[in-house]
Amino acid sequence: MPPGATPVRGRSLRSTISSSGELRLHLAEAELPEPAGTEVMVAVEASPINPSDLGVLLGAVSPAALSPDGADLVGAVPQEALPLYRDRLDKPLPVGNEGAGTVVAAGPQAAEMIGRRVATFGGSMWADYRVADAAAVVELPDDVSTVEGAALFVNPLTALSMVETMRAEGHSALVHTAAASNLGLMLVRICAADGVGLVNVVRRPEQVEALRELGAAYVVDSSQPDFADRLTEAVRETGATLAFDAIGGGSLASDILNAMERAQPPLPSYTPYGTTVLKQVYIYGSLDFSPTVIDRRFGLTWSVGGYLLTNALGRLGGEAAGRMRARVLAEAKTTFASRYARTIGLAGVLEPENLAVFARRSTGTKHLVDPSSDRPA
Numbered sequence: 001m002p003p004g005a006t007p008v009r010g011r012s013l014r015s016t017i018s019s020s021g022e023l024r025l026h027l028a029e030a031e032l033p034e035p036a037g038t039e040v041m042v043a044v045e046a047s048p049i050n051p052s053d054l055g056v057l058l059g060a061v062s063p064a065a066l067s068p069d070g071a072d073l074v075g076a077v078p079q080e081a082l083p084l085y086r087d088r089l090d091k092p093l094p095v096g097n098e099g100a101g102t103v104v105a106a107g108p109q110a111a112e113m114i115g116r117r118v119a120t121f122g123g124s125m126w127a128d129y130r131v132a133d134a135a136a137v138v139e140l141p142d143d144v145s146t147v148e149g150a151a152l153f154v155n156p157l158t159a160l161s162m163v164e165t166m167r168a169e170g171h172s173a174l175v176h177t178a179a180a181s182n183l184g185l186m187l188v189r190i191c192a193a194d195g196v197g198l199v200n201v202v203r204r205p206e207q208v209e210a211l212r213e214l215g216a217a218y219v220v221d222s223s224q225p226d227f228a229d230r231l232t233e234a235v236r237e238t239g240a241t242l243a244f245d246a247i248g249g250g251s252l253a254s255d256i257l258n259a260m261e262r263a264q265p266p267l268p269s270y271t272p273y274g275t276t277v278l279k280q281v282y283i284y285g286s287l288d289f290s291p292t293v294i295d296r297r298f299g300l301t302w303s304v305g306g307y308l309l310t311n312a313l314g315r316l317g318g319e320a321a322g323r324m325r326a327r328v329l330a331e332a333k334t335t336f337a338s339r340y341a342r343t344i345g346l347a348g349v350l351e352p353e354n355l356a357v358f359a360r361r362s363t364g365t366k367h368l369v370d371p372s373s374d375r376p377a
Helices: 051-058 082-088 108-113 154-168 182-194 205-214 227-238 252-262 309-316 318-330 352-358
Strands: 009-017 022-031 039-048 067-069 072-076 098-106 117-121 129-133 137-139 173-177 197-202 218-221 242-245 248-250 279-283 288-292 302-306 342-344 367-369
Touching: 009 051, 009 082, 039 108, 039 117, 098 108, 098 129, 154 173, 154 182, 154 242, 154 309, 154 318, 173 182, 173 227, 173 252, 182 197, 182 205, 197 205, 197 227, 205 218, 218 227, 227 252, 242 252, 252 279, 252 302, 309 318, 352 367
Parallel strands: 173 197, 173 242, 197 218, 242 279, 248 288, 279 302, 342 367
Antiparallel strands: 009 022, 022 072, 039 098, 039 129, 039 367, 067 072, 098 117, 117 137
C-alpha cells in the first residue's frame, strides 16, 4: 500500500448480546473511513488482553459455554443476568481498550504523523485499523517497541492513580489484592520508588516468593490459615487505611477492613462505634463474580466503593493526569513493562482454547493480540 493511502477494508472483533440473550462473538469486516482533519488511521500491531476487555467480550458467559457457529462463537447469557446488559442489547460492541501500531493514513492536518509509531486508548483496538484524533495518540519514543507501547494506559495509569488517590484522600499506605498481576508488579515498583508502604495480598505461596524477589516488603497469602493475623500485622506496620481490591467477590474486602480496625491502637474508652480512622476499600476488578460479603466488625468509620480509572482521572485533574502520562513514557521499559505468555492474531481470540486460557485471568497468562499477524493482504 503506498504511504498515506487509506486501506479499503478492515476487520474488527465484535461482541453482541441480543435481546433474546444470545452472545455472539464475530469478526466484522467493513469499509474504512477516510481520515479527516486531524484524524489518523493506526494499523494496530499490539493490544493487550485486560480483564476489562473480557467483561465486554464475554459478559456473564463462560468460554466453556460457547460453541462454534461457522466462524462465530455463540453462547447464552443467563436470563437472570440479562438486565445487567440492557444498554448494550443488540449492539455489536467493539473490543480492546488500548494498543499500539503505525499511522498509515491521516487527515490533511495530521499528515506529518504518517509512518510514526503510536499508542492509544479508548476502545476498538482489537481491529486491523483504528481511527483516532491525533490528540488522542501518544508517539512512542525510538527506544520503546510497539509491543512495549501497547499497554501504556490501563495498568500503568491505574497503578499510578491508586497512589495519587491515596495522597489526595489523606492516606499514607496501601493494601492491594491480586498483587502478583501485571498491575500489581507495577504498583510494587512505584511504591518502592516513591517510599509508599504497600501490603500485597496474593493467593498462592509461589506468588509470595516472586514478589519478595522483586523487593516487596509486605506480602501475605490469603490461602494460609494465619492470613488474618499476618494481614493485620502488615497493616499495623505500614499504617495502611486504603485498599484496592481486584477480586470483588467473597469476603476479602471485609477481611481487609477488619484488619485495618484491629491494627489501630486501643481506644482510651469503649465505644460501640469503633475507631474514628476512616478505613476505605475500593473494588476495581471482578476476578470473583460472587457477591461481595461484608462481615462488619469494624465500627462505623469505613467505606466500600467502586473504582474506575476514567472517573479517578477526572477527580485527580489534568495536572496529575499529565504528570502520570509523562512518567509512564519515561519508565515504559522498567516500572511499567508488561509480560505476555503468548501473542495471538485477531482471529485467535475466537479460538475456544485461547478464550479458556485468558478468561481464567490467572497470573502469568496475559495474552497480546497482534492483528497484523493474520491481517489479510
